[in-house]
Amino acid sequence: MTTVVQIEDLSKHFVIRKEKSLKERVVNFSRSKLHKEEFWALRDINLEISSGTTVGLIGPNGSGKSTLLKMIGGILQPDTGSVKIRGRLAALLELGAGFHPDLTGRENVYLNASILGLSRVQIDKYFDAIVDFSGIEKFIDTQVKFYSSGMYVRLAFSVAVHVDPDILLVDEVLAVGDEPFQRKCLERIRQFQSEGRTIVLVTHGLDQVAEFCDRAVVLEKGHIVTDGSPRTALRLLRADFEEARQEERERALEVIDPGRALPRAQFTGIALASESGQTGHPVLTGGEGLFIAMQIESERTLPDCIIEIGIANPLGVVVYATNTKMLEAQVPPLGSVNKYNVFVPKQHLGEGDYSVQVGLTLADGTELHRVPEAGQFSVDGDGRARGFIRLDPRFSVLDANAV
Numbered sequence: 001m002t003t004v005v006q007i008e009d010l011s012k013h014f015v016i017r018k019e020k021s022l023k024e025r026v027v028n029f030s031r032s033k034l035h036k037e038e039f040w041a042l043r044d045i046n047l048e049i050s051s052g053t054t055v056g057l058i059g060p061n062g063s064g065k066s067t068l069l070k071m072i073g074g075i076l077q078p079d080t081g082s083v084k085i086r087g088r089l090a091a092l093l094e095l096g097a098g099f100h101p102d103l104t105g106r107e108n109v110y111l112n113a114s115i116l117g118l119s120r121v122q123i124d125k126y127f128d129a130i131v132d133f134s135g136i137e138k139f140i141d142t143q144v145k146f147y148s149s150g151m152y153v154r155l156a157f158s159v160a161v162h163v164d165p166d167i168l169l170v171d172e173v174l175a176v177g178d179e180p181f182q183r184k185c186l187e188r189i190r191q192f193q194s195e196g197r198t199i200v201l202v203t204h205g206l207d208q209v210a211e212f213c214d215r216a217v218v219l220e221k222g223h224i225v226t227d228g229s230p231r232t233a234l235r236l237l238r239a240d241f242e243e244a245r246q247e248e249r250e251r252a253l254e255v256i257d258p259g260r261a262l263p264r265a266q267f268t269g270i271a272l273a274s275e276s277g278q279t280g281h282p283v284l285t286g287g288e289g290l291f292i293a294m295q296i297e298s299e300r301t302l303p304d305c306i307i308e309i310g311i312a313n314p315l316g317v318v319v320y321a322t323n324t325k326m327l328e329a330q331v332p333p334l335g336s337v338n339k340y341n342v343f344v345p346k347q348h349l350g351e352g353d354y355s356v357q358v359g360l361t362l363a364d365g366t367e368l369h370r371v372p373e374a375g376q377f378s379v380d381g382d383g384r385a386r387g388f389i390r391l392d393p394r395f396s397v398l399d400a401n402a403v
């Protein structure tokens with residue numbers, strides 16, 4: 001496979017202008033109300049993308065994903081380092097990028113496609129297909145400043161996929177299209193994949209990354225923190241999101257509950273085992289049951305706690321969840337160290353990898369602790385089916401002489 005995008009030591013900084021406080025102005029004898037601050041949106045990025053791969057750029061808000069995509073697309077210039085591209089590139093970046101608001105849809109198709117490298121004759125040839133795919137023929141002679149955001153994206157995506165690109169860059173914008181159009185776009189992306197084109201996708205739709213990408217690059221604060229299989233990247237990113245959520249929750253609790261009336265109680269140990277005694281990351285075969293052992297430590301006695309357990313698939317979708325209240329299980333008041341065991345006999349999960357998540361709440365639903373990836377296990381299949389549940393269908397022939 002050849003390298004079609006080569007990024008070396010790439011950095012990009014922006015200058016943010018902030019309003020000074022009155023105190024700052026007095027202390028610095030300054031008349032200006034603004035002060036400038038340098039901000040590195042990307043720092044020392046090294047990335048190689050091979051032809052025919054689909055790469056998802058993911059990460060929290062403001063981590064630099066769109067900036068990186070714009071630099072691959074040549075819209076932004078690097079402050080240090082370089083971006084080298086091999087092949088024709090089409091980009092669907094921020095809303096309206098590449099479109100002139102005062103021109104009509106028709107004029108913009110010609111403008112945009114010619115910027116992307118198509119000749120007038122080629123655009124004439126593709127014009128009807130572009131408009132047809134966009135589904136906005138009624139508005140093609142309207143100035144695009146009167147378009148809704150969905151109409152913009154419909155036309156822009158349609159141009160991008162008709163200019164025969166080797167590399168397609170797609171930012172989150174697809175999300176503003178309606179569901180049928182999004183489905184159509186994703187089908188087109190699949191077609192591009194089968195044709196061996198390269199796609200770089202920025203998205204917050206983590207399920208989409210798991211479904212479409214061969215590789216996921218996680219950005220945080222302008223740095224690449226993970227680069228690898230979507231499963232691993234998603235697991236780490238979700239764990240980071242959960243950690244950030246817990247920290248935010250702690251901070252919010254400090255504000256509403258300064259003396260910390262809310263008790264500290266948390267899971268201090270989780271272990272999984274198969275019915276046959278395999279521990280660590282057990283592999284369950286033939287409907288074998290699963291044991292989940294857990295330990296909770298609490299700083300004080302707590303009555304009426306609810307323990308939750310969930311099983312999630314590799315995309316993070318919870319395929320099963322329950323709690324001690326739903327199970328009508330008695331949880332004695334929490335002491336300082338508490339040990340429990342949950343046994344799931346005869347599980348009916350389909351072949352694949354799963355994770356166990358646990359949570360602890362008070363009876364009123366107040367969350368005390370949650371561990372999204374408390375343990376992992378796999379289920380072995382017998383090759384008779386795909387999917388997340390295991391059924392036992394029976395096939396029978398009703399009439400074989402109909403023809």
Ligand SMILES: Nc1ncnc2c1ncn2[C@@H]1O[C@H](COP(=O)(O)OP(=O)(O)OP(=O)(O)O)[C@@H](O)[C@H]1O
Nearest residue numbers: 014015016041059060061062063064065066067068
């Ligand atoms: N033109 C600009 N001027 C100043 N700062 C900018 C500019 N463009 C981006 N930034 C800043 O750079 C950082 C990275 O922005 P970027 O849009 O790349 O993040 P992102 O990961 O795509 O975020 P999101 O998920 O919210 O779309 C942000 O803090 C943003 O405010």
